[in-house]
Structure formats: structure tokens, C-alpha cells
Amino acid sequence: MSKSAAILFVHNEVDTIGWWLAHHATIGFSTLIVCDDHSTDGTAAALSNAATLYDIRVHSSDTTLPERLDRQTRFHEMALEQGRNEFDWMMILAADEYLHFETARSVAEFTAAASASMLPVNWCLFGSSGRTVPSPFSPVETFTRHGLLSLPDHRVVRYLVQPRRIGNTLPDPFSALERNATWSDSRILHFAAGDHESFLRRNSSATPDKAWQNFDRNDAEYTGASRWLPESRRIASSIVQASLTDLYWRLKATVTHADRAVLQDLGLTPAQLSAPSSRRTPPQFHFCMLGQTKQLMRDMQMGYLVSVGAGEMNFGRYNPLIMALEVSDGDVWNACLFTENPLPGRYLSLPGSPTLLPMVPLHVMIAENTVLSPVSGEEIRIAIPGHALSKIDATTALYTRMTSFMVLTAEGHGLADLLRGIDRLPAPDASALGCAIAMLDPEDAERLAQTFPGLIPRSLMPVRPPQP
Structure with a gap:
């Protein structure tokens, strides 16, 4: 049977980390490989308890590297390298990115007929749906409005990759900017905006209002991902x-x-x-x-x-x-x-x-x-x-x-x-x-x-x- 792993580098996401883990276990990833970048909000404790229930492999980032981007890159490289002989498919995701299939019932079903070593999945940028404060419900349930397909940000991709076949180069999310986005069979539910309060707390941009306007897209409604909710809630x-x-x-x-x-x-x-x-x-x-x-x-x-x-x-x-x-x-x-x-x-x-x-x-x-x-x-x-x-x-x-x-x-x-x-x-x-x-x-x-x-x-x- 095909084995797959989702890879996550995370810092201070205690309110939603449980939902991220639950969603990606629901859609069929065999293993979740998570690196906690020395969170201070309890993310590590939540991961530790979740790992007693499922195959969640928790790591800590390399603090000898002063820059977070460098720590993230090293972890991604390590995870793909170590997974090469164990997993058929792997995918790097962020804490606000949720993989979704339109019709496939699992990662294994989605990848079963694939001939390519890398399967691109486009972003689908979800806005706040008018929410201003954090919600106790799943992001999939809370945020149901997104930007139109023609939005340039939707050309950003995450790749499901066969680690044995891709060599040592990390998948590049910006490698398909010249191609139109498609959501015909899958999409990355990208909850980049979230609620306004949480966005301002975690956004370090010099112009947070401008960044908020870019991510807070609410042009169309989509509830197709709700089919995962019963199991992810369980x-x-x-x-x-x-x-x-x-x-x-x-x-x-x-x-x-x-x-x-x-x-x-x-x-x-x-x-x-x-x-x-x-x-x-x-x-x-x-x-x-x-x-x-x-x-x-x-x-x-x-x-x-x-x-x-x-x-x-x-x-x-x-x-x-x-x-x-x-x-x-x-x-x-x-x-x-x-x-x-x-x-x-x-x-x-x-x-x-x-x-x-x-x-x-x-x-x-x-x-x-x-x-x-x-x-x-x-x-x-x-x-x-x-x-x-x-x-x-x-x-x-x-x-x-x-x-x-x-x-x-x-x-x-x-x-x-x-x-x-x-x-x-x-x-x-x-x-x-x-x-x-x-x-x-x-x-x-x-x-x-x-x-x-x-x-x-x-x-x-x-x-x-x-x-x-």
C-alpha cells in the first residue's frame, strides 16, 4: 500500500495545530512530520499529546541557525532525505495550508494513477469571511469564501512529490507562475487571512493593512471541503x-x-x-x-x-x-x-x-x-x-x-x-x-x-x- 507523509514547519500555532493535524490525517497521509520552531504558546505540548495517538513525528528546529527561513529549509531537506526510502509521496505544507481533493477520497487514491514524480496543487486563497476574532471551530468550517481563480496568487503551488525521484532540490512553490491555476481535481485551502486579530498578531509586515487587503479575499463561496469535517472533528x-x-x-x-x-x-x-x-x-x-x-x-x-x-x-x-x-x-x-x-x-x-x-x-x-x-x-x-x-x-x-x-x-x-x-x-x-x-x-x-x-x-x- 502507498505510504505518504505531510511535512510541516510550525511556530506558535496552538489554536489551529490540532485542526491541521486532524485534517491531514483525515485525507489519508500515513504520517505527519512536524518541526516545532521553539514555539512559546504551547504548540509543542499540543504536538506531543497528538503524537501519542497517531504517527506524528515531532522534531525541534536547529537553533544553531539564526534565521527562521534557514531552519525551515534545513528541516525540509532533512525530512525529504529521511523519507526517501520510506514514503512513496511527500508534501511540504504550511500551518495555514490544507490539502483538499475535489473527488478523490484519499492521498493514495489521488496519486494512484500518477505517472509524474511531482503533482502540483494550486493555492485557493480564503479570506476572513468577515470574522474579526479567533474561532474555536475548524478553519474549514469557519472560512468559506475565497478569491476568484484568476487571482495571480493562485498560481503558487505545493507539490506532492515522489522523494526517490526528485533528487536533492526542494520543490519550488513559485515554479508555475506562468501557468493558469486550476482547481479541477485538487486545491490548497490557504487560510492566509484567517480572522483579523490573529492576522495582525502573526504578521510582521511593515504594511500589515496592505497585506491584509491582499489576503482577505471573499469573492466566492466554497464549502466542498466540509465533507472532511466529521472525521477531522473525531x-x-x-x-x-x-x-x-x-x-x-x-x-x-x-x-x-x-x-x-x-x-x-x-x-x-x-x-x-x-x-x-x-x-x-x-x-x-x-x-x-x-x-x-x-x-x-x-x-x-x-x-x-x-x-x-x-x-x-x-x-x-x-x-x-x-x-x-x-x-x-x-x-x-x-x-x-x-x-x-x-x-x-x-x-x-x-x-x-x-x-x-x-x-x-x-x-x-x-x-x-x-x-x-x-x-x-x-x-x-x-x-x-x-x-x-x-x-x-x-x-x-x-x-x-x-x-x-x-x-x-x-x-x-x-x-x-x-x-x-x-x-x-x-x-x-x-x-x-x-x-x-x-x-x-x-x-x-x-x-x-x-x-x-x-x-x-x-x-x-x-x-x-x-x-x-
Whole structure:
């Protein structure tokens, strides 16, 4: 069977590196060879955790070379040289470049009939789609508008190459500028603009506004790459949960050893970890089904949510959704949404929620009967039959599903409360920890993310909750 590898040189791309890895694993690269250029934002930690799940070979750049371009060139040469006897096809890409096939289902299928040793794939320059701030969703989902085919930048190419046949010369992205671009069978989704805030942060141009105008192309819409999203989300969810498991063990060590340096970074003291709970009684939870005469369920065959009546019930196919609401005196209640029976996949797909966990954290506005994402602050439009929640008995099975979350949040939703919960939780539960983080005060979550860079994805970072 054909073996292939994507090659990436990366610096400070923690917000999107998981999506890049997930996408290129999805389209069929056997191996991902990544060089981290001594990132300071947690990219290295994200890569390390991802490499425990897939064939991702992580390198560090050669710091004896003072110029980043020289370090990148040396890595590219090394990767192609070392891959010559292992891989049939290899491709050099950047962190904002996503290979896409129009009809082929994988790298192997795309290259199967190739006679040439180098297959050029043209850029397709995507703009911001009007987005100004970073998104927790995949770039493929977030940015769907691009420049017209006639744009000169689209003549830039990336090459799928046969390393045994190309010699020692690196593929030149500017070698086809005299030829018209084509997207008939493939394209490089080039998210060079991204959102405006991220673009300005990473762009070192003396004229960033001019560079932004060049890259922010939104002339036409394209959603063909969305076909990769279900699998790339599944892979990305595995990476997210591996990082959360790593975070659990690091927090466990911090609490166990009362690590003063780490606690100081978190704005805490050892005394706060041993302080009694400010809560007089443990929180109470209401368990609800979504709907009355009909119930909202996950269709396990089709993978989406459907309303099912009592006469249509088929428990081999339909998995009921349960909402656990944390009782509060205020108008905003924390809630977790999960399926009654554990999912065989890695996460519960809910339109509008970016969290990629089997349990979805939510904020419920009780008076308005509105459900919001604590991460985006935006409304989650769940089609609850009859717009009603039906309270059900709190069975042992339901409490078991919620035990880890209840342990983590038993004393409240502050950072010290979370660490005391970590101390009591005997084993990692990535889903429960992710939900607890999403319900932290945003300032607490930011301190946690800065202290443990790369372990908390943007898809779990909370926004400030709405005021009653």
C-alpha cells in the first residue's frame, strides 16, 4: 500500500495545530512530520499529546541557525532525505495550508494513477469571511469564501512529490507562475487571512493593512471541503481529550505536592487549597429529557439529532439526550448535555457547540428558556420538541455518568474549587474536566491556560457569561 507523509514547519500555532493535524490525517497521509520552531504558546505540548495517538513525528528546529527561513529549509531537506526510502509521496505544507481533493477520497487514491514524480496543487486563497476574532471551530468550517481563480496568487503551488525521484532540490512553490491555476481535481485551502486579530498578531509586515487587503479575499463561496469535517472533528476530539488528560495529571501533581511556583502562576496559595468550601451544601441537579410527547435523540445510524415519538422508539438506533441542570438561585444555570447511553465515538456533535467532548457544557437562561454555549456565548439552537424539558428520575446510572463532573465542581466553579476537585478525583475524565473548565470564570480559565500552555484548546475557553 502507498505510504505518504505531510511535512510541516510550525511556530506558535496552538489554536489551529490540532485542526491541521486532524485534517491531514483525515485525507489519508500515513504520517505527519512536524518541526516545532521553539514555539512559546504551547504548540509543542499540543504536538506531543497528538503524537501519542497517531504517527506524528515531532522534531525541534536547529537553533544553531539564526534565521527562521534557514531552519525551515534545513528541516525540509532533512525530512525529504529521511523519507526517501520510506514514503512513496511527500508534501511540504504550511500551518495555514490544507490539502483538499475535489473527488478523490484519499492521498493514495489521488496519486494512484500518477505517472509524474511531482503533482502540483494550486493555492485557493480564503479570506476572513468577515470574522474579526479567533474561532474555536475548524478553519474549514469557519472560512468559506475565497478569491476568484484568476487571482495571480493562485498560481503558487505545493507539490506532492515522489522523494526517490526528485533528487536533492526542494520543490519550488513559485515554479508555475506562468501557468493558469486550476482547481479541477485538487486545491490548497490557504487560510492566509484567517480572522483579523490573529492576522495582525502573526504578521510582521511593515504594511500589515496592505497585506491584509491582499489576503482577505471573499469573492466566492466554497464549502466542498466540509465533507472532511466529521472525521477531522473525531480526530481533533481525540487530540483535545489527550491534552485534557495530560492537564489532569499536571494539576494532580500540583495539588499533591502543593507546588508553590505553579500555584503562584495560577494566582493561588497552598492555604486556599485546604480552605473549607464556601458552599453550605453540595449542588443539586435536575435531570431532564428534551421534549414531552416527542423526545430529542441522537440517531446512531445517521449521526444527527432527531425528534422521536413513543411509537417510533427503537433503542438500537436512537440514543436519548439527557440534560443535567445544576440548580441555581440565579437566572443562568449551568448544564451538561449527554446521551443516556455512552457514545461509541469520541464526542457529542451539537450544532453551534465547539467543545468536542462526549458531554457538552451549556448555560441555560431559565427565564428566557434559552440555551447558550459558555465558550462562544452564542445561542445553541437545539430543536427541543415542544420547547419543553421533562424532568426525569435521577437514577444511579445518570448520577454515575455525572460523578466526575460533580466531584470537580462540588465546591463551586472557581479555580481553587477545581483544584480541590482534582485532588478528590482518582482518575482522569477528560470530558468532565473540559466541562468544568468551560464553566470557570474567564479570568480563571485564562490563568490556567497560560500556566499550562497548549493543554486547553480554544474550544473550551469560556467567555464572560451573560448578566441576568
